[in-house]
Amino acid sequence: MRYARFLAAGLLLVALPAAAQSGREVWIDAYQSSPADYDFVIPKEMKLPPETRERLRDRPPVTGTLRMRFAVAAGGRQVRIRLSNEDGTTPLTVVAASAGIAATGFDAKPGTLRKLSFGGAGQVTIIPGAPVLSDPVDLPVPTMGELVVSVHIPAGLKLKGFGNAVMAMGEGDQILAEAIAGADTIIGRPPVSGVLVRTASPPRVIVALGDSITDGNRPALGQLHGWPERLNQRIAAAPGRPALAVINAGIGGNRVLSTSWGKAALARFDRDVARVQGVSHVILFEGINDIGNGGSSTMFGNNPPLDVDALIAGYRQIIARAHAANIKVVMGTLTPFQGATSYNEAREAQRQAVNRWIRTSGEPDGVIDFDKAVRDPVAPLRLRPDYDSGDHIHPGEGGYRAMGDSVDIAVFGKAG
Structure with missing residues (x-):
């Protein structure tokens, strides 16, 4: 079932908006x-x-x-x-x-x-x-x-x-x-x-819904604005220039289930994804903060331990609401964080459980294996050293570039 759905997502001929075919300008x-x-x-x-x-x-x-x-x-x-x-x-x-x-x-x-x-x-x-x-x-x-x-x-x-x-x-x-x-x-x-x-030539818009590993806001000019910007660079340079554009809905510290640093992904989905003009896909890449801040947390104090089933139920709600709005959902696997202040073995087991569900459930319309793209092949519970920003959870610019380069553009379908 998973492979059939993935193949269908990859081969689907997604028609350009009628405006693009008629030459009429749209916002x-x-x-x-x-x-x-x-x-x-x-x-x-x-x-x-x-x-x-x-x-x-x-x-x-x-x-x-x-x-x-x-x-x-x-x-x-x-x-x-x-x-x-x-x-x-x-x-x-x-x-x-x-x-x-x-x-x-x-x-x-x-x-x-x-x-x-x-x-x-x-x-x-x-x-x-x-x-x-x-x-x-x-x-x-x-x-x-x-x-x-x-x-x-x-x-x-x-x-x-x-x-x-x-x-x-x-x-x-x-x-x-x-x-x-x-x-x-x-x-x-x-x-x-x-x-x-x-524009009279509107691309299909992809919204990257995530946390700080997605957030494109940077404290200095000239920095790579995360993996979504790298993906945009690849799209712009690709042969035939696919009619796609990626916009960034990442919020540092954001969580799927809880509002703290920005409204929870479940609470902001309509504002940050469904209302977007031209949206055809959302890349859902959140959950590491739900995992890392369950139980005792230096930054957020004491919280109830995370229930992985509750996080997966949150993902399912986002998928259901996206599909109701005719938006396809591509999910990213959660990246390694061993060595970070929020890491422990129980939380790592939760990350592994979430990634198994993302990879094997068949419920998303496609999967991007960000975990595989940035993990250390020698110690796969950690970020690759040359991809690590130094805090062992956030990639550096090399890691963001690797993430953007790991996305198969074909997962977003072909324009007819």
């Missing part, structure tokens, strides 16, 4: 950074490098101009920017915003900055729990092209250090400045949660 999602709150105080006994502890400390709200830089997985002639206050508890007022094509660092290419409006107004107040979508703006951007988006926030925005994205900030309203004067950098969860592009 599709081309970038995502899933909103997430991080209600967490670093325990004094937790061993962290001084620079990491400093970066993650609580800070006062940010005021002035905040600028973000990121790549889009699909190109188009117009863009719309999605701002989020979905995890906020007070209204967020943005008095001005802009988008442009990225140059060096956080600078914009001359002549490309466009002022954004929201329902025709330059200022917008986002109520708690809600996003806003900008009006369309003419800004041609190619596939894997990089944008800079700026927001002017005079009343302050609380950024959580665990958000892990580096942003530039400067005083006052500098949204139309090609280079922000007196710029400093700050780490946090970006208020830009998405970008839509308008």
Whole structure:
């Protein structure tokens, strides 16, 4: 049964949207950074490098101009920017915003900055729990092209250090400045949660739903933004250029069953996957935090031990909800973590049980064996040394590259 379903997924001729066949332009999602709150105080006994502890400390709200830089997985002639206050508890007022094509660092290419409006107004107040979508703006951007988006926030925005994205900030309203004067950098969860592009050649969108091993937010420019970005690079360079685009719905610390660092995957599936314009597949690669934080945990205190059957039931719910929305589910096996602070033999047994189910149940529409891609062939319960970031659970850039390279693009079917 498993092989029949896998073969069917691989051979299925998935028709392109009718819009692509007719040449009519449509809007599709081309970038995502899933909103997430991080209600967490670093325990004094937790061993962290001084620079990491400093970066993650609580800070006062940010005021002035905040600028973000990121790549889009699909190109188009117009863009719309999605701002989020979905995890906020007070209204967020943005008095001005802009988008442009990225140059060096956080600078914009001359002549490309466009002022954004929201329902025709330059200022917008986002109520708690809600996003806003900008009006369309003419800004041609190619596939894997990089944008800079700026927001002017005079009343302050609380950024959580665990958000892990580096942003530039400067005083006052500098949204139309090609280079922000007196710029400093700050780490946090970006208020830009998405970008839509308008195109007559829409790819099928693949959403990578995961935790920190997926999350593309990085604390320095120029870093590989995880395995989804590497997969996008391969797709863009592949012969015939498959009509696919991968967007990243990873949240560091996220879990399938429990809300802590961001809403549980079960709680955020509709927001981060089902609502995405153009989505055809989701890569579900979560569960190591459910396993690693069951029972006693340095970071999350004492929790009930994880029931593997409950985690599998969570996977089944995501598969059912995805199929109800005509979305195929490709699952990634959980990667090794021996040597990490959360590791013990009982949790390793749970990881093995979960991976057996992923590989053999036949319930996902396809499987990516990330475990096999990054494990040490000599000591398979550990990450390969040259793929290990040093904490024995997160891959380094070599590991992320290996993960992206391990994905068989054919698992997403062929466009007809």
